Amino acid sequence: MAEKKKKGKKKSVDEKMNPKEIADRLKVMAEGIVKDIHTNKDPTFRTMQRGKGNVEFSEDTKVLTLGDKTTSRNFLNIGHAKKFMQTMMVTSKTHSYLLENKTASIREVYYELKHTLGKSKENTFEDQTESDSCIVDLEHSVDTIREKLNLHANPKGTLYGDITLRDKKHFNDTFNASKLGRGGWSIMSRVEPEEIEIMKVSAEYVLVIETEAMYERLVEEGFAKKNNAILISTGGQAARGTRRLIHRIHKEANIPVYMFTDGDPYGWYIYSVVKQGSMALAAHSDFMAVPDARYIGMTLEDVEEFGLENVTEKMKDGDVKRAKEMLDYPWFQNKEWQAELKKSLNLKIRIEQQALANKSLSFVADEYLPKKIKKKDFLP
Amino acid sequence: MSEEQTATAEEIAKEFKEHSVAEFFKKNMQMLGLTGKIKTLTTIVHEYVTNSLDACEEAKILPEIEVQIKELGAEYYEITVKDNGPGLTKETVGKALGQLLAGTKFHRMMQMRGQQGIGAAGCTMLSQITTGKASQVITGSGSGKVISLEITIDPKKNQPKIGNLAELKKPFRGTIIKAKFKGVKYVNSEQAPLEYLRRTAIANPHAQITLIEPSNQKIVFKRTLKDIPRQPLEIKPHPKGVTVDELITLSKYSDGKKVSSFLKNSFDRMGDKAVSEIAKNVSFDMNKDPKQLTWDDAEEVVKQFKNIAFIAPRTDGLRPIGEDRIKKSLSSIVKPEFLSVVTRKPTVYSGGFPFQVEIGIAYGGEAGRAGSVNEEGVVERKMEIMRFANRAPLLFDSGGCAITKAVQSIDWKRYGVKDFENAPMAIFVNLISVHIPYTSAGKQAISDEADIMEELRLALMESGRKAGAYISGKKREQEKKMKKELFFKFIPETANALFQITKAPANKLEKNLEQLVLEKLRLEEEEEPQEQPSAEEPAEEKGKKEKVKKDG
Numbered sequence: 001m002a003e004k005k006k007k008g009k010k011k012s013v014d015e016k017m018n019p020k021e022i023a024d025r026l027k028v029m030a031e032g033i034v035k036d037i038h039t040n041k042d043p044t045f046r047t048m049q050r051g052k053g054n055v056e057f058s059e060d061t062k063v064l065t066l067g068d069k070t071t072s073r074n075f076l077n078i079g080h081a082k083k084f085m086q087t088m089m090v091t092s093k094t095h096s097y098l099l100e101n102k103t104a105s106i107r108e109v110y111y112e113l114k115h116t117l118g119k120s121k122e123n124t125f126e127d128q129t130e131s132d133s134c135i136v137d138l139e140h141s142v143d144t145i146r147e148k149l150n151l152h153a154n155p156k157g158t159l160y161g162d163i164t165l166r167d168k169k170h171f172n173d174t175f176n177a178s179k180l181g182r183g184g185w186s187i188m189s190r191v192e193p194e195e196i197e198i199m200k201v202s203a204e205y206v207l208v209i210e211t212e213a214m215y216e217r218l219v220e221e222g223f224a225k226k227n228n229a230i231l232i233s234t235g236g237q238a239a240r241g242t243r244r245l246i247h248r249i250h251k252e253a254n255i256p257v258y259m260f261t262d263g264d265p266y267g268w269y270i271y272s273v274v275k276q277g278s279m280a281l282a283a284h285s286d287f288m289a290v291p292d293a294r295y296i297g298m299t300l301e302d303v304e305e306f307g308l309e310n311v312t313e314k315m316k317d318g319d320v321k322r323a324k325e326m327l328d329y330p331w332f333q334n335k336e337w338q339a340e341l342k343k344s345l346n347l348k349i350r351i352e353q354q355a356l357a358n359k360s361l362s363f364v365a366d367e368y369l370p371k372k373i374k375k376k377d378f379l380p
Numbered sequence: 381m382s383e384e385q386t387a388t389a390e391e392i393a394k395e396f397k398e399h400s401v402a403e404f405f406k407k408n409m410q411m412l413g414l415t416g417k418i419k420t421l422t423t424i425v426h427e428y429v430t431n432s433l434d435a436c437e438e439a440k441i442l443p444e445i446e447v448q449i450k451e452l453g454a455e456y457y458e459i460t461v462k463d464n465g466p467g468l469t470k471e472t473v474g475k476a477l478g479q480l481l482a483g484t485k486f487h488r489m490m491q492m493r494g495q496q497g498i499g500a501a502g503c504t505m506l507s508q509i510t511t512g513k514a515s516q517v518i519t520g521s522g523s524g525k526v527i528s529l530e531i532t533i534d535p536k537k538n539q540p541k542i543g544n545l546a547e548l549k550k551p552f553r554g555t556i557i558k559a560k561f562k563g564v565k566y567v568n569s570e571q572a573p574l575e576y577l578r579r580t581a582i583a584n585p586h587a588q589i590t591l592i593e594p595s596n597q598k599i600v601f602k603r604t605l606k607d608i609p610r611q612p613l614e615i616k617p618h619p620k621g622v623t624v625d626e627l628i629t630l631s632k633y634s635d636g637k638k639v640s641s642f643l644k645n646s647f648d649r650m651g652d653k654a655v656s657e658i659a660k661n662v663s664f665d666m667n668k669d670p671k672q673l674t675w676d677d678a679e680e681v682v683k684q685f686k687n688i689a690f691i692a693p694r695t696d697g698l699r700p701i702g703e704d705r706i707k708k709s710l711s712s713i714v715k716p717e718f719l720s721v722v723t724r725k726p727t728v729y730s731g732g733f734p735f736q737v738e739i740g741i742a743y744g745g746e747a748g749r750a751g752s753v754n755e756e757g758v759v760e761r762k763m764e765i766m767r768f769a770n771r772a773p774l775l776f777d778s779g780g781c782a783i784t785k786a787v788q789s790i791d792w793k794r795y796g797v798k799d800f801e802n803a804p805m806a807i808f809v810n811l812i813s814v815h816i817p818y819t820s821a822g823k824q825a826i827s828d829e830a831d832i833m834e835e836l837r838l839a840l841m842e843s844g845r846k847a848g849a850y851i852s853g854k855k856r857e858q859e860k861k862m863k864k865e866l867f868f869k870f871i872p873e874t875a876n877a878l879f880q881i882t883k884a885p886a887n888k889l890e891k892n893l894e895q896l897v898l899e900k901l902r903l904e905e906e907e908e909p910q911e912q913p914s915a916e917e918p919a920e921e922k923g924k925k926e927k928v929k930k931d932g
Binding site for chain 2: 037076078081095096122
């Protein structure tokens with residue numbers, strides 16, 4: 001109960017808080033640590049515990065949510081000291097962004113803070129995952145999201161189709177995503193309603209595509225127009241902004257979301273992140289997940305149905321490992337996905353989206369997708 | 381017929397005897413420790429140096445010994461050993477260098493170095509059979525008269541042959557021996573003369589030893605102590621330790637008129653009561669001449685020895701190096717960070733032989749066998765066992781030696797040494813006894829008699845415990861230092877970040893963070909549990925008690 005209340009509060013506060021207020025929160029946190037230092041206490045801050053141990057799959061909402069376990073980060077802990085220092089550096093940096101009204105990508109933060117430590121050969125940060133993880137700690141520690149810290153991930157993802165948006169932060173430009181040429185609209189890393197407004201959606205469904213190449217194929221085949229669909233390519237794992245936009249279109253225009261990835265555990269995992277959120281961002285699932293999303297393909301059934309036996313590939317070790325893990329995920333506990341995962345582990349094969357070109361270039365647009373969508377041949 | 385036969389047999393015997401010494405020598409080189417080119421060279425150095433040390437000690441002179449090894453050709457070397465000892469006379473030169481197996485050391489129940497090897501005369505023989513050359517000797521007593529001569533051994537008679545004898549008027553005191561050898565080789569290995577002399581210097585801190593290598597490099601092991609060790613006492617053999625063969629040999633040398641008086645005078649702890657006890661139980665007349673003692677008679681006597689409860693043998697004849705002397709010596713030569721030395725009380729093995737164990741564990745510094753140089757330019761060292769028998773280094777057959785076995789039987793992890801083989805550690809072990817039980821005639825490995833193994837293990841554990849306390853302390857110290865450095869590395873950036881946000885002065889934050897780290901590490905140290913006493917302790921205590929009983 002307490003957890004739910006806190007979450008509710010967090011959302012409302014977030015919406016209203018201006019950069020100065022967020023900066024003050026960071027300052028309060030830092031002052032607490034300074035006080036620890038001056039009163040001979042182990043410098044400490046608290047954050048939410050992340051990872052499997054504190055992530056739950058909600059049977060009600062069908063998304064991943066973060067539990068209520070918190071954890072402390074102490075300086076006087078040999079295993080935490082560096083992380084503590086790193087988080088302080090990230091805090092100081094974001095504090096300055098907020099005061100100076102600048103925004104930066106999380107990769108820029110990494111590069112701004114990376115240098116060697118004193119005379120040692122050790123770096124402040126060895127790679128971006130270290131600074132990224134500090135950012136997540138900080139988000140939870142001051143109850144906010146990175147967008148409010150003036151940070152954003154690298155933008156990735158493309159939108160195409162009959163949907164009209166308005167960029168409130170850029171001269172109120174209003175545009176239809178089917179009229180921007182074949183490249184479509186590059187999805188921003190921040191697509192919050194106060195920045196990007198969804199004006200009108202005439203399409204009947206959203207088709208989310210894993211690979212850029214398949215997106216280009218479908219644009220070239222005129223698929224969006226013929227089928228009255230919105231195309232969104234994720235370019236691999238879907239970025240935060242892309243997930244947020246899919247979530248918003250689904251919610252605001254009330255149209256179904258179908259997902260089209262490679263037929264392998266990695267592709268299926270991309271689907272599951274769009275559908276019910278990721279472990280890393282379990283706290284933000286409410287903003288991003290689309291529990292109603294449905295999976296079109298590729299599946300191993302497709303291999304048989306469309307006679308693609310000759311164009312399958314061998315599963316890699318990483319795929320096998322991931323498939324085994326996925327068998328145990330609560331959100332894959334339905335007979336369709338269990339069967340699919342087991343089949344892949346049996347056959348040890350995978351099938352790429354582009355393998356459909358084996359039939360003909362237009363096969364995917366003219367036959368495969370329309371046929372599947374018409375028959376509602378989906379996985380849950 | 382029978383006369384003729386006898387004559388022939390005598391002739392054969394005579395002929396055999398004439399050839400015997402040289403033949404025996406050649407055939408038994410292996411048994412005498414003369415196998416391998418490196419080992420042979422080390423053995424030669426050992427023989428000369430040992431003679432010098434023993435002579436100096438007997439004359440109460442602080443030894444100064446210089447060994448020079450010159451390479452004359454392929455596997456052809458000249459060895460010169462010069463000492464400042466009492467010098468030799470023409471007669472004693474012959475005995476010392478010109479007659480095989482003529483030493484006075486046989487049948488003496490006395491702790492002496494020279495129980496090993498072939499003797500200096502063996503070197504004379506080896507030189508002449510490998511090069512055909514005589515050994516040169518210059519010797520003087522310091523009274524102004526010096527003699528110079530060349531010596532070989534007549535292999536038929538086993539008698540010295542002296543040539544080019546000259547007298548010089550010089551105040552020189554000491555002996556210089558110069559001899560050439562073929563089929564030997566000088567290298568720098570653990571079994572080579574340099575290591576032999578280093579270890580000799582460690583076990584004889586009162587001696588100054590110099591080596592001039594074939595490369596002309598001069599290495600000096602300086603004297604660390606100026607007092608001459610006390611002479612070991614000659615102790616009569618204890619009845620429990622005597623074999624039938626030894627009993628017969630002793631009887632041949634006896635001055636006693638009767639077996640009974642021979643036994644009483646020749647053995648330690650042999651009283652009238654024991655003699656009458658033996659007389660009651662043997663089949664022969666105890667009044668007979670001991671020279672007439674037969675093998676069967678001797679067997680009966682030895683059997684009686686086993687049955688009688690004798691007092692344990694005297695142990696006061698043994699002369700350990702002593703804890704202080706070993707400490708000084710190892711400190712000066714090995715320069716360790718930590719040193720733990722234990723000289724145990726003397727005790728007895730096989731019921732009849734007094735012996736005593738001394739252990740030194742040196743850790744860090746130059747302790748251990750030097751290996752390759754690591755990335756940081758530091759010489760990596762491996763654990764080394766320095767074995768000594770009556771202060772003489774044992775360099776060969778380490779695997780079969782009781783000392784090695786005892787060291788390996790210890791669970792060194794218990795004493796904080798995790799990777800024992802690669803620890804920067806030297807374990808010095810000196811076993812002294814009137815009779816060291818070697819495993820073979822090569823005399824390079826000590827037999828693992830139960831009493832000796834037990835005593836070695838107790839001594840190792842005792843010194844191991846002391847070393848262990850230091851090693852774990854040092855490890856803790858290192859860990860603490862490492863942790864401190866790690867925390868300190870992260871302080872400046874943390875302080876600066878906090879300063880940027882709060883404007884609290886960074887240097888004060890840094891200082892307080894440093895204090896916090898130091899305080900934390902101090903508390904951690906206090907919480908560390910103290911070393912647990914070893915589970916082997918009870919055995920140690922038991923051992924001590926038993927010994928007290930024996931000594932009493």
